[in-house]
Amino acid sequence: MTMTSRHRPLPALAAPVSPPVAQPTPLRPSATQPWHRDVIGLLTWASVLVVVALWVSDGQLQELGGWASGVNSIGRLAGLVSADLLLIQVLLMARLPLVERTYGQDELARRHRLVGFTSLNLMVVHILLITLGYASQDGKNPFAELWDLVVDYPGMLLAAAATVLLVMVAVTSIKRSRRKLRYESWHLLHLYAYLGVGLALPHQLWTGEDFLTHWFATVYWWSLWIAAAAAILVFRVGLPIYRTVRHDLRVASVVEEGPGIISVTMTGRHLHRLPVAAGQFLIWRFLSGPGRTRGHPYSLSAAPTGSSLRITVKDLGDDSGALRHIRPGSRVAIEGPFGRLHPGVRTRRKVTLLASGIGVTPLRGLLEALPQDPGDVTLVYRASSEQDVVFRREIELLSAATGARVVFVLGNRIADRSTWLPQYAAHLSDVEALVRLVPDIAEHDVYVCGAQGWVDSMKAAALDAGVPQRHIHEERFSW
Ligand SMILES: Cc1cc2nc3c(=O)[nH]c(=O)nc-3n(C[C@H](O)[C@H](O)[C@H](O)COP(=O)(O)OP(=O)(O)OC[C@H]3O[C@@H](n4cnc5c(N)ncnc54)[C@H](O)[C@@H]3O)c2cc1C
Structure with missing residues (x-):
């Protein structure tokens, strides 16, 4: 399914955590050459x-x-x-x-x-x-x-x-x-x-x-x-x-996004001085309750505002599961920001974002933060079922406001083939399917994020479709 509407201005996507006041321009990570x-x-x-x-x-x-x-x-x-x-x-x-x-x-x-x-x-x-x-x-x-x-x-x-x-x-x-x-x-x-x-x-x-x-x-x-x-x-x-002491981050709100998925918004001091951009990740330690010494990498799931940061976490184990019980006001220690999945590495006007599962978090932030004209940005979002789609409403609102193309590819993966495709697309090769969705992908910058297998197969398909290696920006949610 493809959506290309753009008829409404972008409303506030996350519940505001403080009254809207004029914010200084957030610091961005400096670009590398x-x-x-x-x-x-x-x-x-x-x-x-x-x-x-x-x-x-x-x-x-x-x-x-x-x-x-x-x-x-x-x-x-x-x-x-x-x-x-x-x-x-x-x-x-x-x-x-x-x-x-x-x-x-x-x-x-x-x-x-x-x-x-x-x-x-x-x-x-x-x-x-x-x-x-x-x-x-x-x-x-x-x-x-x-x-x-x-x-x-x-x-x-x-x-x-x-x-x-x-x-x-x-x-x-x-x-x-x-x-x-x-x-x-x-x-x-x-x-x-x-x-x-x-x-x-x-x-x-x-x-x-x-x-x-x-x-x-x-x-x-x-x-x-x-x-x-x-x-x-x-x-x-x-x-x-x-950075932990200077920014004094505290949990402002915890919101349920779907089954086993929550968003945590944090506010802090001088956050506009933290050189962080949409798409990057930090290592977070929530300093209340058990597990406070264990840091976990989570990507920003919304563009940083200069006064708040938001992450979205899927319950995959002890600590990610316990996060739903975190109380507003809890202190948060940070290491980072890290990662090259941000607008600063972009080299071309057209951009394709390839997201799978919870790997959508940094790409959702990029969809919001990338400077773009209608049609410049395409998000391909792969999930097993409609229930597994996170941020559907936010993505639709962003698409409406920016003119970005969004394609949801739903359905269980083909079982007997190493591929990113759902069963109903079994007649296509990985690269054929990608080129059908984004015919001019060879001229795009490609950002890809998700589990190891997804990143590997999408990267291979993008390379086969003619995207040079240097225009592919990847992040694997694995260690
Ligand atoms: C760069 C990066 C960005 C990430 N961003 C997000 C995000 O935005 N949202 C989200 O829900 N998840 C994200 N993850 C994955 C997330 O870090 C793990 O799911 C989380 O750390 C699991 O912690 P746990 O104690 O609940 O899991 P455990 O019970 O320890 O393990 C559950 C699963 O998570 C994996 N895991 C555990 N710790 C890590 C780790 N430090 N790095 C990677 N995998 C780990 C384990 O291999 C296992 O498969 C990201 C991972 C990386 C590497």
Whole structure:
């Protein structure tokens, strides 16, 4: 079904939480440039190059002539690159605003995995080669050598503990084991990675000659360690505390949107100074009742007004279910805003929003906030049934006011095919159906949000329909 009416002005969509007063223009997240990505990539590769150059300047190439010294030397290089990547990994996940804005959560998580597993593999190579090299030099059994290395060398017991922690974090991050864990348990285990990184420092300082042999090496490594620690303290601890205290968010209202779905509107101080845009998400901690320490990501489901923020939550588990009982006045701690699903990443006049299930929340906000002429914006909203459609009235009002096209695609998914299509469209391929709904999609910016499977199949269909990768902006509601 398609709706294209536009005959009424846009009324207030959510119950007003305070008398309408003139608000200062809300702060928006600053836009990123395509070259930001190149600079971040370049800095990463440059750091690896610096480490290799330091290894060469330390005369390590000459060591490659002998078997034992050569094995030791390559082992040392593997350890250095591993340490470098470990710290880059910390920087990538420190929620540095520029990095966040450039990549977005989904891509950052993918890069985090790639850099993390590469660093861990190199660490294992480092341990193996150093043990074999020293064992060969000393004429010892490698197991006895490993034992001696761990107990005799300064900082090595701590390094062994760091290795155990980092391996544990890596194992629990493998998809199969991750699926067996609750998000909270996985997240808690993951935090041990910071302890692991911290425990590795004394080993590098006390036994890693490369750390201290040249003044430039000392400056380089200390700068990297200090930058990583400072980034975590400032952006993962300091900034969230500052924003929570400064904005003093309180629950203003809780409204039932449909079966198992509620909207929570929050008001606070100086919210126009929070650099947040429609489509972004924050990590929220509701500071009353059980679960106050557990943060959950929820997207804004309406454009921020400068005096209030609204989220809409589907009951999918303990904490999302408990939210319906939250009392007005409850305090809310925030981390963020995060995410690249906002108007600032738009590059073309025409825009298609692809929403599925509760993944409609940020796209509902974008439908409201995107500057548009009639017909510029199309929302394709996929749900299993009419009952599962959230915001139907709000969306219709927005469509009427802006002239945006809205297409609801309802019905259960085709069971025997990996697809986004409902049963009645089984004769079409994913891309054929998408192009029927939005014939000129190749000329659109595409925003897609929802569960992993939905985002994957819509992204594939959009690419097949000729939308270049750089015009697709995605957010997965998964971890
Ligand atoms: C970027 C992003 C934006 C999101 N925006 C919204 C939104 O606007 N509205 C909404 O209803 N939901 C949203 N979600 C999903 C929401 O975060 C989870 O449903 C919620 O955290 C579940 O918490 P719980 O304790 O009730 O669930 P649990 O009982 O812990 O688990 C229930 C289900 O939710 C998943 N889940 C749990 N914690 C998280 C987490 N931190 N991140 C992702 N999935 C999780 C679990 O894998 C499980 O499938 C978003 C997720 C992400 C990643």
